[in-house]
Amino acid sequence: MKILRVLCSPRGPRSESYRLSESIVEALRRRHPDAHVVERPVAQTAISHVDEGYADAVGGYGLPADPSMTGSLAASEQLIQELESADCVIIATPMHNYTVPSGLKAWLDHIVRIDRTFASAPEGKVGTLRDRPVYVAVSSGGRYSGERVRQPDFLTPYLSAILNTVGLVDIRYFSVQGTGLGPAALAQARQKAGRDLAAFFVLPVAN
Numbered sequence: 689m690k691i692l693r694v695l696c697s698p699r700g701p702r703s704e705s706y707r708l709s710e711s712i713v714e715a716l717r718r719r720h721p722d723a724h725v726v727e728r729p730v731a732q733t734a735i736s737h738v739d740e741g742y743a744d745a746v747g748g749y750g751l752p753a754d755p756s757m758t759g760s761l762a763a764s765e766q767l768i769q770e771l772e773s774a775d776c777v778i779i780a781t782p783m784h785n786y787t788v789p790s791g792l793k794a795w796l797d798h799i800v801r802i803d804r805t806f807a808s809a810p811e812g813k814v815g816t817l818r819d820r821p822v823y824v825a826v827s828s829g830g831r832y833s834g835e836r837v838r839q840p841d842f843l844t845p846y847l848s849a850i851l852n853t854v855g856l857v858d859i860r861y862f863s864v865q866g867t868g869l870g871p872a873a874l875a876q877a878r879q880k881a882g883r884d885l886a887a888f889f890v891l892p893v894a895n
């Protein structure tokens with residue numbers, strides 16, 4: 689089984705979202721000991737923003753796509769093929785300014801492409817990718833769900849909507865919320881994430 693792990697934190701392997709995604713990898717490996725992970729970092733300069741040729745080609749101006757498929761079109765094709773070849777996807781992401789960080793947005797701009805991963809139909813956009821499980825590991829400085837919420841959440845509804853657009857509907861969120869609220873809150877949030885993972889993947893709960 690091939691797991692595509694999209695790493696979105698500028699903090700790399702030190703990040704909380706990476707740490708949470710490690711637990712998801714471990715849980716998947718219990719079920720699929722042969723699983724191998726392909727990492728796709730997208731933070732900082734790991735992938736570019738889409739370029740002019742790409743915006744021309746997909747923007748609906750009737751301009752022909754560059755047949756040489758250079759620049760963002762080539763990057764888009766590579767990232768889409770990487771996604772297509774995965775049996776499941778893990779997205780490890782922090783919340784930035786209530787939504788996805790810019791690196792994840794750049795990756796989405798490459799993989800959500802008209803006439804490639806979705807079609808425009810009279811009823812709206814229709815995804816063309818085969819569905820597969822997507823596990824999202826979110827880390828946030830404050831809380832965005834539950835009873836003590838102090839901020840809006842444009843991350844999870846947006847990410848679900850855009851993944852649905854390309855045909856990915858089997859999406860499961862796990863989170864460590866409140867990383868900036870002190871060591872006790874962080875420990876509690878990690879424990880809760882561990883319980884949520886154990887319940888979902890039917891794992892023994894760590895004490």
Ligand SMILES: Cc1cc2nc3c(=O)[nH]c(=O)nc-3n(C[C@H](O)[C@H](O)[C@H](O)COP(=O)(O)O)c2cc1C
Nearest residue numbers: 697703704705782783784785786827828829830867
């Ligand atoms: C640019 C930036 C914007 C942020 N915006 C938010 C936010 O809107 N809400 C929030 O709860 N935390 C916010 N944070 C805090 C991060 O979500 C938090 O530190 C998170 O645990 C980082 O996860 P990571 O270690 O996986 O990068 C922001 C952090 C940065 C760097």
